[in-house]
Amino acid sequence: MLSYQNFILRRNLSLTSFNGLRTVFGQMAQRVGEGNLLLTEDVLSTLTVRPQQIEEKFILLVSEQFSGLLVATQRLEESSWSDAEDKLYQVGLTFAPEAIAEFLAQLTSFLKDHPLAEKTLQEASQILGPNDANLQSEFTLSLLELIANENKKIISEQTIYPFVSVCKPVHEALEQQVEQERLLNQVTTQIRQSLELPVILETAVEQVRNFLQTDRLLIYQFEQPLSSVKSIEFTEKDILSFYEQAARQELHPEEANLIKPENDNQLEQDFEQEVSDRKIWGRVTYEARYSHDIPSVLGFSEEERCFTYVPNCRERYRKGFTLAVKDTETAYIFHPCLLQLMRHCQVRAKLVVPILIQEQLWGLLIAHQCFEPRQWQDKEKKFLSHIAEHLAIAIYQAQLYAEVQQQKQTLEKRVIDRTQELHDAMLLAQSANRAKTEFLATMSHELRTPLTCVIGLSATLLRWSFGQLSQKQRDYLQSIHDNGEHLLELINDILELSQLEAGKTVLNISEFSLSQLAHQEIINLKPKANQRGVELAIAVKLDAKSDRFLADDRRVRQILYNLLSNGIKFTPQGGRVILRVWREGDRAVLQVEDTGIGIPEHQKHLLFQKFQQLDSSYRRQYEGTGLGLALTKQLVELHDGRIEVNSTVDVGSIFTVWLPKQQSLINQKTESQSSSYTKEERLINLNFPAGRIVVIENHEETATLICEILTAAGFQVVWLLEASTAMKQIEILQPLIVILDLQLPGTNGKELVEQIRSLPDMQDVKILALTNKISSENLVLGANNYLGKPILPQSLLHKIQLLMTNHINE
Structure with missing residues (x-):
């Protein structure tokens, strides 16, 4: 603290009177002319922490003709409700060179990081001396006049307005605080209600400017946060180049001479600070002005060089520093570059508070007084700081929202990309599935056609050659026939499963007897069970009404056949x-129980998977591809039914199937190619009446098989190779039945049927159409019945039997 023993004046003055003394000191500075040094407390505004040793306010004038020092400290007993202009300060005045030199020494110690300031203050200490008598007298007269006016004001307030002097400031302060709270509430409400950051900031800047009654209010936004600046290693050449560039700047001559540090470490530190400053520079992004006469600084970016000489300015702002400059002309006396910048932007006083987001410096909220100095009050500083805090919340909220939106867009893009990938994969899988289905259909047809011939011809040979072949030969033929049928079953299972998985399988709904169907399957599998020494039994609990059931009888037979075969x-x-x-109500329950090897619990999940047998040892001991149960489950689910299994190892297994009654006799599923290619298990009565049958088929093996089967059954069969010459032959032969291939090359199946019907006396001929595809298109061709390829002997005989029966009934 200063020693006040050399002070000639010590008394209490209002801030108004103190500012009057500032004016007197300014007038004296003009009287002494150039070479004077006039300082106020504003020169300390750039310091992070104000020194406790320096009084709150001071005015210092140093020149060869006149020097003086005025200091002031606010009285602690003053009420916080008092207006700034009415607050009392303890004021001290001295002209003693010793006291002034002591004060200059204190200032020098606090401004030692400012080379120009340190040099200027040292030079000022050296010119101190006695004041010119005339100038001293002139100052004294001005001082006496000011004190006299102060005394008159005090007396007037105490005698004329004894109560108003107390109540009016309190009332005005309360009104201002209410208005401040109202504005804060408006800003807070707007932040809650909107995520549009530009709208929030624009509105807030305009409202705050109007409340503070400033000429200009703006937001200065940095390009990137201070924390993102990374340290860089620099060479000596880089550092020296930095100082060469600095010397070329338009700086004060004294400043240019003092910029070079004393050692290399200081060189590197200054250069790192310079690069750091440049990396985080920004610009004015929002602005509100009192009138259009005030120049706009929107989009303005401060010159980098100006802040190089304000040590760690951004770091101080990051720590919450508030800068209040009453008069830029006195505050930046030691910063010529900054002073020139303030003059260029027409800034005479400014209040700056930081906008901090997550402890990082995002920007600055700045109030400007453009044409005259302004004493910024504490409540104004606090208010602007509160506004900055709320704006920081809004900015952070907007950043989070932007991040969420960005993440949402990223996720949406990923979903779109992933969906496209899945779609492409699905198309590829569908293409592969179609190729597989087509391959299986083609291969099954190509395999089944020769197999059908093998099975059919071997069966025909067994019928014809009774008594003509040795037992060994008959055993060979029987082996060929049985293995052919087994191979055909496997091919049919594979094709049926592929059609089910592709969703192209037909349900041919019909009404049938459950008990009859069950007994037929028992009869069909009885020989197989006897061969293995297994007892095959049946228990049916149905009355006449419940025995009738609506479902696809062919596939119900296949379900029973697979389950019974598996059990055997x-x-x-x-x-x-x-x-x-x-x-059970509208559901038929089919249950197959065996006393077999059972299924381990840990392998039950593999039971209905394709190509699975539960143990490799079983695979060696029991034949099969592992398709039977997988196909059974698919057929059950095709009926919207379900299948369950209970099993105990070495005790046996119980398979239970629940099939719901279908609702209509009309096909309920989409028909598929080759969907009727299954083995016909019904026994055929071969006692047909003699009759002539014409076969129109260009495939030799198929035609041979048909001819052999029907000849063995007692029919007269004529094979016609070409459809073009068939009409004349049919007209001559007058057959009972015509077996016609609808896919003959170069012909139209419908036209062939119509041509046959148009022949004389052939309107009632029975036509059996052979086709690779049984569909609704083929059903309108006019044929009496249809038979899918490849030809199965029993299916062929069954169809012929139906046609012959209808012919007799007619």
Whole structure:
């Protein structure tokens, strides 16, 4: 603290009177002319922490003709409600060179980081001396006049307005605080209600400017946060180049001479600070002005060089520093570049508070007084700081929202990309599935056609050659026939499963007898069970009404066949397989129980998977591809039913199927190619009446098979190779039945049928159409019945039997 023993004046003055003394000191500075040094407390505004040793306010004038020092400290007992202009300060005045030199020494110690300031203050200390008598007298007269006016004001307030002097400031302060709270509430409400950051900032800047009654209010936004600046290693050449550039700037001559540090470490530190400053520079992004006469600084970016000489200015702002400059002309006396910048932007006083987001410096909220100095009050500083805090919340909220939106867009793009990938994969899978289905259909047809010939011809040979072949030869033929049928079953299973998985399988709904169907399957599998030494039994609990059921009887047969065959296969000799059938409301229940090897619990999940047998040892012991149960499950689900299994190892298994009654006799599923290519298990009566049958087929093996089967059944068969010459032959032969291939090359199946019907006396001929595809298109061709390829002997005989029966009935 200063020693006040050399002070000639010590008394209490209002801030108004103190500012009057500032004016007197300014007038004296003009009287002494150039070479004077006039300083106020504003020169300390750039310091992070104000020194405690320096009084709150001061005015210092140093020249060869006149020097003086005026200091002031606010009285602690003053009420916080008092207006700034009415606050009392303890004022001290001295002209003593010793006291002034002591004060200059204190200033020098606080401004030691400012080379120009340190040099200027040292030079000022050296010119101190006695004041010119005339100038001293002139100052004294002005001082006495000012004190006299102060005394008159005090007396007037105490005698004329004893109460108003107390109540009026309190009332005005309360009104201002209410208005301040109202504005803060408006800004806060707007932040809550909107995520549009530009709208929030523009509105807030305009409202705050109007409340503070400033000439200009703006937001200065940095390009990037201070924390993002990374340290860089620099060479000596880089550092020296930096100082050469600095010397070329338009700086004060004294400043240019003092910029070079004393050692290399200081060189590097200054250069790093310079690069750091340049990396985080920004610009004015929002602005509100009192009138259009005030120049706009929107989009303005401060010159980098100006802040190089304000040590760690951005770091101080990051720590919450508030800068209040009453008069830029006195505050930046030691910063010529900054002073020139303030003059260029027409700034006479300014208040700056930082906008901090997550402890990082985002920008500055700045109030400008453009034409005259302004004493910024504490409540104004606090208010602007509160506004900056709320704006920081809005900015952070907007940043989070932007990040969420960006993440949302990124996720949406990823979903779109992933969806496209999945779509492409699905198309590829569908293409592969179609190729697989087409391949299986083609291969099954190509395989089944020769297999059908093998099975059919071997069966025909067995019928014809009774008594003509040795037992060994008949055993060979039987082996060929049985293995051919087994291979055909496997091919049919593979094709049927592929059609089911592709969703192209037809359900041909019809009404049938559950008990009859169950007994037929037992009869069909009885020989196989006897061969393995397994008892095959059946238990049906159905009355006449519940026995009738609506479903696809062919596929219900296949379900029973697969379950019974599976039970027989895995039941050891002496075991038992029983089929139970009953009804539960609209559902038919089919249950197959065996006393076989059972299924381990940990392998049950593999039970209905394709190409699975539960143990490699079983695969060696029991034949099969592992498709039977997988196909059974698909067929059950095709009927919207379900299948369950309960099993115990070495005890046996119970498979239970629930099939709901179908609602219509009309096909309920989409028909597929080759969907009717399954083995016909019904026994055919071969006692047909003699009759002539014409076969129109260009495929030799198929035609040979048909001819052999029908000849063995007692028919007279004529094979016609070409459709072009068939009409004349049919007209001559007058057959009972015409078997016609609808896919003959170069012909139209419908036209062939119409041509046959148009022949004389052939309107009632029965036509059996052979086709690779049984569909609704083929059903309108006019044929009496249809038979899918490849030809199965029993299916062919069954169709012929139906046509012959209809012919007799007619």
